[in-house]
Amino acid sequence: MTKVGLLGLGAYVPERVMTNDEWAEYVDTSHEWIVSRTGIERRRIAAEDQTTVDLAVEAARSAMADADVSPADIDEIIVATDTPEVFLPDTAAFLQDRLGVGQVPCYDLAGSGCAGFVLALDVARSRVIANDGRVLVVGVELLTRLLNWHDRNTCVLFGDAAGAAVVGRGEDVVEIVGTLAGTDGSKSDILALEAGGTRLPFSEEIAAKGLHKDLVMHGREVFREAVSHMTECSLQVLEEAGLTIDDVDLVVPHQANLRILNAVGNRLGVPAEKVYINVQEYGNTGSASVPLALWEAREKGRISIGDLVLLCAFGAGFHWSAMLLRF
Numbered sequence: 048m049t050k051v052g053l054l055g056l057g058a059y060v061p062e063r064v065m066t067n068d069e070w071a072e073y074v075d076t077s078h079e080w081i082v083s084r085t086g087i088e089r090r091r092i093a094a095e096d097q098t099t100v101d102l103a104v105e106a107a108r109s110a111m112a113d114a115d116v117s118p119a120d121i122d123e124i125i126v127a128t129d130t131p132e133v134f135l136p137d138t139a140a141f142l143q144d145r146l147g148v149g150q151v152p153c154y155d156l157a158g159s160g161c162a163g164f165v166l167a168l169d170v171a172r173s174r175v176i177a178n179d180g181r182v183l184v185v186g187v188e189l190l191t192r193l194l195n196w197h198d199r200n201t202c203v204l205f206g207d208a209a210g211a212a213v214v215g216r217g218e219d220v221v222e223i224v225g226t227l228a229g230t231d232g233s234k235s236d237i238l239a240l241e242a243g244g245t246r247l248p249f250s251e252e253i254a255a256k257g258l259h260k261d262l263v264m265h266g267r268e269v270f271r272e273a274v275s276h277m278t279e280c281s282l283q284v285l286e287e288a289g290l291t292i293d294d295v296d297l298v299v300p301h302q303a304n305l306r307i308l309n310a311v312g313n314r315l316g317v318p319a320e321k322v323y324i325n326v327q328e329y330g331n332t333g334s335a336s337v338p339l340a341l342w343e344a345r346e347k348g349r350i351s352i353g354d355l356v357l358l359c360a361f362g363a364g365f366h367w368s369a370m371l372l373r374f
């Protein structure tokens with residue numbers, strides 16, 4: 048049996064860099080506060096004429112080039128995003144058209160927050176095991192477009208980016224050797240964007256109050272949950288694969304916050320140099336964060352052939368996901 052895994056990786060970040068000092072023009076904050084609480088120093092902001100699919104197209108093309116496949120070789124597309132191109136249809140439909148991929152199944156994995164990409168990779172793996180072929184998986188967020196730029200509790204945390212992978216079979220793939228995902232829906236109100244659905248349909252009043260851009264986030268509770276679930280799902284995926292944390296060469300976690308990443312690294316008992324961190328450059332880019340970090344780690348030579356890489360992510364829902372990759 049040939050292995051199932053990643054044939055290629057890609058990423059894209061918009062050109063415009065926004066510093067912490069610039070946020071002080073919109074809200075009562077400072078570079079010192081943001082760095083001390085989050086580690087974030089800057090983030091990328093999409094240009095006014097860019098939309099979600101523009102970012103997704105760039106990351107997808109980069110991953111397809113890396114995998115040496117053309118649009119005709121793609122048999123399915125999954126887009127993980129909470130900031131879609133439009134409300135209906137899904138971003139995957141726009142992406143298929145823009146890339147010139149055939150009339151294959153294309154769908155979004157929406158609402159799973161920052162855990163979305165790793166979960167989508169897991170779905171892609173199952174689809175390849177069932178059907179063969181190649182699945183293009185994209186994690187993309189244009190979070191700065193949909194969030195309230197006057198809520199200092201949330202606006203400073205996020206950034207825009209896209210990352211992508213092509214999943215398929217082969218002898219030379221980056222093999223997926225373990226995967227795990229979970230959900231605790233009882234905590235869905237702790238990190239949520241509530242307006243616009245059937246519970247709170249979009250209205251003039253909602254728009255006037257700006258509620259459609261208000262992310263509800265109980266920061267301290269999210270922090271605690273993120274640390275414990277990212278740690279637990281990492282240890283569990285290793286145990287199920289018959290491996291231990293000592294076998295891991297690099298941890299590539301969802302880049303939520305430097306303090307969260309340090310706490311996860313400490314609880315896992317891995318030295319700091321084994322945890323890949325780029326949150327200082329891009330902020331929290333939601334479902335784009337793991338593929339962007341994985342791609343960057345590989346580009347910077349932090350991953351060698353034969354390395355075992357652990358991905359772990361956590362997001363609204365709460366959802367969590369982990370994956371083991373053998374390069």
Ligand SMILES: CC(C)(COP(=O)(O)OP(=O)(O)OC[C@H]1O[C@@H](n2cnc3c(N)ncnc32)[C@H](O)[C@@H]1OP(=O)(O)O)[C@@H](O)C(=O)NCCC(=O)NCCS
Nearest residue numbers: 075076080084161199200203266267269270303304361362
């Ligand atoms: C949001 C977070 C950075 C806040 O840090 P914290 O250490 O918990 O902050 P505290 O609760 O001690 O302090 C909050 C205070 O800082 C203030 N504050 C919040 N954002 C601020 C900002 N950007 N600048 C300055 N002050 C800010 C609050 O208004 C509050 O002030 P108050 O005490 O007068 O009400 C932290 O809770 C966190 O990282 N949570 C997880 C968020 C996350 O990762 N979400 C995505 C998950 S995928």
